[in-house]
Amino acid sequence: MKQNFTVRQGALDGVEVFLSVARHRSFRKAAAELGVTPSAVSQAVHALEARIGAALFIRTTRSVGLSEAGERFLSRAKPAFEELVAASEVARGLGQRPAGLLRLAVPRAIVPILLEPLIASFCKANPEIEVEIAASEKLVDLAAEGFDAGIRLGQFISPDMVAVPLTPPFRLIVIGSPAYFAERSQPMHTDDLRQHACLRWRRSTGVLAPWSFDDHGNTIEIAVSRPFIASDFPTLLGAAMEGMGLAQLPEPMVAERVKSGKLLHVLEAYAPVMPGVSLYYPGHRQIMPKLRAFIDHVKSRRAANGKLQMRDDVKRTE
Template structure:
């Protein structure tokens, strides 16, 4: 049976004063350490004794000693108070500098695109931070799961979350392998997808996502069918490369296989633009230094990529 439990208001009042007096056997020295007056320390002890229901000290004009109740109280209160002080210091350290465990909930497709390029440099820059990456397509409750932050496509982030952009907006593109398209008519219009095997993704709520498109100023959703349903874009991309069918995936994820000829981009005039990838967390007031350090590091590294690409292109032209 569940018991009702409450901590009495002011239950710890006077405990530190008691411990200082017990240590020095002097109200005057305890007051000096606590930056108070002997009278204030004495009043705190009297109030504590009233709550405990027993005298904790034996006082004379020449000395201060512990009563039997005081000895018992000291034996339990001292280690408990020291543990409270240590807990406070540990919590304060987490709030003042980047240390501790940083837990991130991310989709699998984000790991190679965003995290792998920065994780090594971040761990080197912040050796006192441990990074835990929980790769899953589930939309987790950050607070309930004990996560500092999550990473998701912008359209899937709740409006009450603080969001930090990690990528520019990008299109969701349809891709297919040359092997799959060999002997088949390439889709030139959204309606042509009816004649193709389309690989689909199941959302975290259990529904199968339609394929979104734009046609002029209109936004459309195509209900497609095919031999494979997966829970993440990486699996769909791999299946498309193997020639299982067509897949609709974020353009950055397909950039490399398109560049090396393993995939072809299709229906690009109808590609819908995703807001991009964002890091999200409950709000500014809850941002610990370890998360703030990670956000700034990722933003800095992301800013360096376009600059590096521009410099590389300039060198090629100069050559």
């Protein structure tokens, strides 16, 4: 059976006043320290005693002492209040300067654009910030899972998020290894894919992603098949390098391999343009200085370099 609970109001009211009076053994000195009148101090102590149900001080015309209840209350209230003050100072510090743990949710394929030089230069410029990258293809709930921000392909970012572009738009291209094409001809039209082994990507939702193409301004999607499925782009790239089949991947991820001849680009006329990669974060809450510092760093690097490139450095596929 569900019970009704209410938050008790003013549970800490008067505690700071009590501690000041107990420290000075004087209502007047406590009032001077707190910047209020002695009458206000007296009223606050009376209200606290009434709420607790016991007298905390023994008062005479010449002195103020602690009762037994006051001594016991002091022994536990003082360290607890000091801890609350310390906690407030720690939280205030994180709200006033770039410091603390910055947690980013990032797909594996995007990690290379962060590691060098973006993250290295950011950490060097912000020594009080520790960066944690959680590499996963899962579309996480940033607030529920304790992340400050995420990085995703633009088309997968919810409209209620604030997005900061990291890369310009890029093409999705179909590639295959020379070894794969040594045994078969290159496709000249999207219909030719029915005769080819196509490596597929399973989204975090569990759905197999179709291949998308631009046919003279019209977007078409093709459900390719066989012989391999993976949940991230680097694994698909590795399979393509091994000659297992064709893969459709972001062009910046494979550009160097295409240029060196390790991969061949086919169906170039049908390559669709994607929105690019963006940093995103909830826009309805105050941005902590650590995240603001990272956003500013991203923008400054982008301005200096023109764009941030997705490096082609998946070592295991060489």
